[in-house]
Amino acid sequence: MDRDQQQVVFVIDDDAGIREGLQLLLETTGQTVSVYANARDFLVDFTPMINGCLLLDIRLPNMSGLELQIHLKKLHSTLPIIFISGHGDIPMAVEAMRQGALDFLRKPFREQDLLERINQALLIAASRHKQQWMACELQSKLAxxxxxxxxxxxxxxxxxxxxxxxxxxxxxxxxxxxxxxxxxxxxxxxxxxxxxxxxxxxxxxxxxxxxxxxxxxx
Incomplete structure (x- = not known):
């Protein structure tokens, strides 16, 4: 596990235009970005030790954003999740937050609001990643x-x-x-x-x- 692993903003949205727009916005602010059209493609690349945050559309084909969130918890993911949706309603937002989401933004949202949430998420991710690294180091020694x-x-x-x-x-x-x-x-x-x-x-x-x-x- 790399203690100084580069942080990545992972974007999952089935709308290609939104994916490309978010990638362009985030890269212009200096972020490293990986985009996916669905949850299953993201899971192919996922490991519990990745450092970053997840920008996740709540309505996705095959596996919804909420289903992915629950699945990631079972995989012991520490990625802070920011949900985005054009169709989000109060019950969805409540369930997402109950499951541990950092925030829930409804489209269209202000770019500044999104960037502030992402910066907050990356600070949380950095702290969690450090704790993971320390835990791995200790487990290696105890072994x-x-x-x-x-x-x-x-x-x-x-x-x-x-x-x-x-x-x-x-x-x-x-x-x-x-x-x-x-x-x-x-x-x-x-x-x-x-x-x-x-x-x-x-x-x-x-x-x-x-x-x-x-x-x-x-």
């Missing part, structure tokens, strides 16, 4: 830990002393110290505070999945 190192990592982060960990695991205190030193090298940290921070970050990585699973059980 290097052995089962025993992970045990000791959790115990130390919870505030347990080496001698307590040793007694509970049936190993010597010296062995705990060796494992602790090794895991800190693998995580590229030097202090207890950094170790605790890594543990908190790990818990934050899995909290959204846990909450989603709980919601699915209801």
């Amino acid at each position: 290097l830990l052995s089962d025993r190192e992970r045990q000791i990592f959790s115990r130390v982060a919870n505030g347990d002393m080496n001698k307590v960990i040793a007694a509970d695991l049936g190993i010597s205190e010296r062995t705990v110290e060796v494992h602790r030193s090794q895991l800190m090298k693998k995580l590229k940290i030097k202090t207890l505070a950094q170790l605790v921070r890594c543990k908190l970050q790990e818990e934050q990585l899995y909290l959204p999945a846990y909450l989603n699973a709980r919601q699915g059980d209801k």
